[in-house]
Amino acid sequence: MSGFVIQQPPIVSIPVAGGGAFPVRRVYCIGRNYAAHSVEMGGDPNRETPFFFQKNPNNLDPTGEFPYPANTSDVHHEVELVVALKSGGVNIPVEKALDHVWGYAPALDMTRRDLQNDAKKAGRPWEISKAFERSGPVGLLHPVAQVGHLDRGRIELKVNGNVRQTADINQMIWKVPEMIAYLSEYFELAAGDVIFSGTPSGVGPVSRGDRMEVNIDGLKGFTVTVV
Numbered sequence: 001m002s003g004f005v006i007q008q009p010p011i012v013s014i015p016v017a018g019g020g021a022f023p024v025r026r027v028y029c030i031g032r033n034y035a036a037h038s039v040e041m042g043g044d045p046n047r048e049t050p051f052f053f054q055k056n057p058n059n060l061d062p063t064g065e066f067p068y069p070a071n072t073s074d075v076h077h078e079v080e081l082v083v084a085l086k087s088g089g090v091n092i093p094v095e096k097a098l099d100h101v102w103g104y105a106p107a108l109d110m111t112r113r114d115l116q117n118d119a120k121k122a123g124r125p126w127e128i129s130k131a132f133e134r135s136g137p138v139g140l141l142h143p144v145a146q147v148g149h150l151d152r153g154r155i156e157l158k159v160n161g162n163v164r165q166t167a168d169i170n171q172m173i174w175k176v177p178e179m180i181a182y183l184s185e186y187f188e189l190a191a192g193d194v195i196f197s198g199t200p201s202g203v204g205p206v207s208r209g210d211r212m213e214v215n216i217d218g219l220k221g222f223t224v225t226v227v
């Protein structure tokens, strides 16, 4: 489009398995969506009302490298299944929610845990701990047309070959259709929106040189090196 008064920022996208790219509009992330992780974070393992925070679209990073961020000495891995929407709306019924899903990708919700703990104590927002540069390493996006909907299957993270996080997607407290329906009561969802669906227990710190390997049944795995 002509008329922009500065150079247009790049359109953020997630590479698609088999070719092409999925443009990203918004990034929603659910907190405490696996019971065992909720307990390790000091929360309630039962179905409390879900809560969400956001990352910036350009925090997503498919490069396979995660630069150790500034202003933290405790950056944690959180392995997550990402859901990408091809359409949206408001007040989407649970039973129609999956109609809006274009595909699924493996991802990491990297977190400056020390800053997050400070923010929680002070009752402050989480962006400083969650929405920093390259905080969302993401693998290839797989179309539903090829892999179907992922409602069960192993989700796992290894660091330097050792399993740190492992669970089954069916252990999510709020399932994918429920997350979409809930978000759509508060936000207008649209094509290009992606949702980080929460992490299982076993989150922990990484250091420069660590190799994080993400595997979710049905999706191509991906590896991220901390640099």
Ligand code: MN
Binding pocket: 029, 030, 031, 078, 080, 109, 196, 198, 199
């Ligand atoms: Mn998370």
